[in-house]
Amino acid sequence: MKLGIVVVYLIEEDNEKLLDLHLHQIEKHTNVPYSIYGSTNRLLPQLRRKLEQHPKVKVCQCPTTDFRGREEHSFYLEHLVRNAIEDGSSHIVTLHVDSFPIRSDWIEKLASKLSDSCVLATIQDEKEYPMMPNTACLFFNKDFYLNYRPTFLPSREDLSTREYQLYLEKCGQEIHSGSGYVFKASLHGLSWHPMQRTNKRENHHRLGSIYDDLVFHLGAAARRDKSFLEDGQWIKKVKSRNVIRNTLFKLGSVLLSQKAKHRARAIIPKQLIWFFEPRQRLVDENIEIFESIKRQLIEDPEAYLNYLRTGKGR
Secondary structure (H helix, E strand, O other), X not given: OOEEEEXXXXXXXXXXXXXXXXXXXXXXXXXXXXXXXXEOOOOOHHHHHHHHOOOOEEEOOOOOOOOOXXXXXXXXXXXXXXXXXXXXXXXEEEEOOOEEEOOOOHHHHHHHOOOOOEEEEEEOOOOOOOOOOOOOEEEEEHHHHHHHOOOOOOOHHHHOOHHHHHHHHHOOOOOOOOHHHHHXXXXXXXXXXXXXXXXXXXXXXXXXXXXXXXXXXXXXXXXXXXXXXXXXXXXXXXXXXXXXXXXXXXXXXXXXXXXXXXXXXXXXXXXXXXXXXXXXXXXXXXXXXXXXXXXXXXXXHXXXXXXXHHOOOO
């Protein structure tokens, strides 16, 4: 096996220690020959130099795109996977800068899940939507890639098909980077291995997760809006609690434009903003939890990961 690890490196300066941990964990726990294929478009120069000087990282010269969000991420992943395949990789795994292996047999365990009919292994975050993948860990071999030519987002041709509409219903109308791979597999009657969350302890239902006791994912490190699909269910409950609150919620949403909300946060008590904008309360709480988890992870990664895996310590 020759493993190609593909990563879109797009991080803020305050996550440099997280980048160091990501690289360290890959080196510590990967026993097969591997190279990391990374894109550094829009990355800070000092972090780009760190990757360029790393012996296991091959910085790929990807064209720059004006896309943002999942479209940007998918755009760079397409180029990185092609680079890895052309460079002789027999297996590919996508990671994020905040995801990494925690066991030294991680890649062998994932490889054992693949067969002629089971062509992918990927994190399953949303239990309600089992066909929604996560590129914090998406593993496949070159045969699947060369035979079916999947794309990380469904192609324009796919979007107009009845099969795609059926797939979309199973995904809860939410498409992520990696959805094109699961869609392509399902289109051809192939299956995939869903990597389940195996935490024994947690600080959050999504942040700081262990999957199949093989891979850790902090979550949301590359985006400032640290909200999740499950948050919407809580907001619906808040909004429907009573007529008065619902009316006030609508009034607050009208009165507080995006610019007004930004200015208001400097002078209005946080609790009042939360009353009119319950989603903001969840985002603020998620940010605090994210920073707490990241701090514990950086200070003593072995102890914190052991706590998540076994429930012991802390």
